Amino acid sequence: MSDEQRQRQRLEISRHAVRLFADQGxxxxxxxxxxxxxxxxxxxxxxxxxxxxxxxxxxLAKMVDAFQAVLRAWPAELDLAExxxxxxxPLLDSSSGAELKALLAVVRMTHDEQALRAAYLMLQERxxxxxxxxxxERTSLPADSFExxxxxxxxxxxxxxATDHLVHADTAxxxxxxxxxxxxxxxxxx
Amino acid sequence: MSDEQRQRQRLEISRHAVRLFADQGxxxxxxxxxxxxxxxxxxxxxxxxxxxxxxxxxxLAKMVDAFQAVLRAWPAELDLAExxxxxxxPLLDSSSGAELKALLAVVRMTHDEQALRAAYLMLQERxxxxxxxxxxERTSLPADSFExxxxxxxxxxxxxxATDHLVHADTAxxxxxxxxxxxxxxxxxx
DNA sequence: AACATTATTGGCAGTAGCTGCCAATAAAAC
DNA sequence: GTTTTATTGGCAGCTACTGCCAATAATGTT
Numbered sequence: 340m341s342d343e344q345r346q347r348q349r350l351e352i353s354r355h356a357v358r359l360f361a362d363q364g365x366x367x368x369x370x371x372x373x374x375x376x377x378x379x380x381x382x383x384x385x386x387x388x389x390x391x392x393x394x395x396x397x398x399l400a401k402m403v404d405a406f407q408a409v410l411r412a413w414p415a416e417l418d419l420a421e422x423x424x425x426x427x428x429p430l431l432d433s434s435s436g437a438e439l440k441a442l443l444a445v446v447r448m449t450h451d452e453q454a455l456r457a458a459y460l461m462l463q464e465r466x467x468x469x470x471x472x473x474x475x476e477r478t479s480l481p482a483d484s485f486e487x488x489x490x491x492x493x494x495x496x497x498x499x500x501a502t503d504h505l506v507h508a509d510t511a512x513x514x515x516x517x518x519x520x521x522x523x524x525x526x527x528x529x
Numbered sequence: 530m531s532d533e534q535r536q537r538q539r540l541e542i543s544r545h546a547v548r549l550f551a552d553q554g555x556x557x558x559x560x561x562x563x564x565x566x567x568x569x570x571x572x573x574x575x576x577x578x579x580x581x582x583x584x585x586x587x588x589l590a591k592m593v594d595a596f597q598a599v600l601r602a603w604p605a606e607l608d609l610a611e612x613x614x615x616x617x618x619p620l621l622d623s624s625s626g627a628e629l630k631a632l633l634a635v636v637r638m639t640h641d642e643q644a645l646r647a648a649y650l651m652l653q654e655r656x657x658x659x660x661x662x663x664x665x666e667r668t669s670l671p672a673d674s675f676e677x678x679x680x681x682x683x684x685x686x687x688x689x690x691a692t693d694h695l696v697h698a699d700t701a702x703x704x705x706x707x708x709x710x711x712x713x714x715x716x717x718x719x
Numbered sequence: 720a721a722c723a724t725t726a727t728t729g730g731c732a733g734t735a736g737c738t739g740c741c742a743a744t745a746a747a748a749c
Numbered sequence: 750g751t752t753t754t755a756t757t758g759g760c761a762g763c764t765a766c767t768g769c770c771a772a773t774a775a776t777g778t779t
Contacts, residue, residue: 369765370765381730458647460647460654485713488694489687497683499682528683531756572760573756573758576757581736730772734767735765738764740759740760743757743759747753748752749751
């Protein structure tokens with residue numbers, strides 16, 4: 340229960356941080372500002388996040404979770420790309436349109452602010468690990484095998500490129516576009 | 530010419546930084562120490578590197594360069610994995626055994642020190658871009674195409690996983706082992 | 720309901736990574 | 750040999766972050 344509270348608070352802080360980052364830029368936003376906006380002392384802010392850039396993590400993690408859920412629903416006998424095209428509508432489902440816009444805004448910001456990009460890549464690598472776990476359940480591969488890790492990394496990389504690509508030319512319906520890009524990318528590496 | 534001098538100095542600083550990092554750990558090493566060890570003022574250190582972690586970049590870039598050279602030598606009609614198995618001995622050629630050990634030590638350190646891992650991932654992403662350029666020359670794919678970027682990302686991810694895997698169980702002849710791991714990994718995603 | 724215990728928070732002081740600014744020195748151009 | 754230009758160093762300063770202790774809130778016990 341206590342842990343759940345903590346996650347909620349982290350997400351709350353994350354929202355404020357992302358809004359400030361989007362409004363003023365990352366480097367122009369101080370930890371003090373984030374703390375004040377979130378109604379918390381600076382000291383506890385740093386207890387929740389190691390760096391100010393990592394404040395975006397809880398929000399981004401929602402995207403990762405959504406994708407992970409799709410992976411979990413993947414029947415082992417089907418082609419992954421096809422499954423994605425059929426079942427991948429998680430962002431529209433699990434979050435409001437505003438939230439999706441915020442997510443894309445963060446990813447877009449990572450292209451200008453180096454430190455934020457680094458935080459983004461760190462999160463991606465964590466997601467790679469969870470993808471590997473899911474893959475281990477859905478396939479016959481051993482959980483700690485080299486092949487599994489490579490495949491998880493490839494899927495992760497495909498997801499990253501697709502997301503970056505979408506962010507640069509964002510269309511009317513980003514969610515549908517993202518689904519297709521991800522499916523295309525993954526069909527190339529599997 | 531001036532730029533070449535600059536690169537040399539960066540590499541020189543990088544060596545000292547890596548040695549200090551390996552000896553005392555990253556967080557226990559201060560920018561002042563790095564500067565003093567490299568015989569340069571702290572101010573100019575920060576002119577050369579944006580963060581102390583990024584001091585490892587010039588050294589790591591040598592590994593990337595080596596791999597890139599192998600990619601460049603890839604005949605378009607051959608299977609990439611086979612080509613790698615035949616032609617991939619760059620680390621032994623281009624650098625001394627001590628330098629290879631230093632490289633692996635850095636990669637190993639990235640697993641304990643978060644900030645260093647972030648710097649490592651940033652470098653990897655830069656290498657992804659250069660891989661894409663080389664691929665554009667060696668294949669018939671358009672230089673800025675989505676498919677090309679996905680393939681470059683997959684190769685990059687495979688290289689990363691293979692390197693990480695090697696670092697955890699380093700054998701007597703790391704170079705040969707690395708060649709095989711990279712070739713295996715890439716054959717899975719191409 | 721009152722009290723003891725434990726976890727979470729805040730304030731304060733301090734360290735260190737980094738930046739801007741100007742003077743000093745070195746390199747290059749002429 | 751002098752003017753110009755690029756590189757370096759020193760200093761001051763900001764802020765991201767940490768350790769430490771007190772305060773408050775949450776939780777459990779009787």
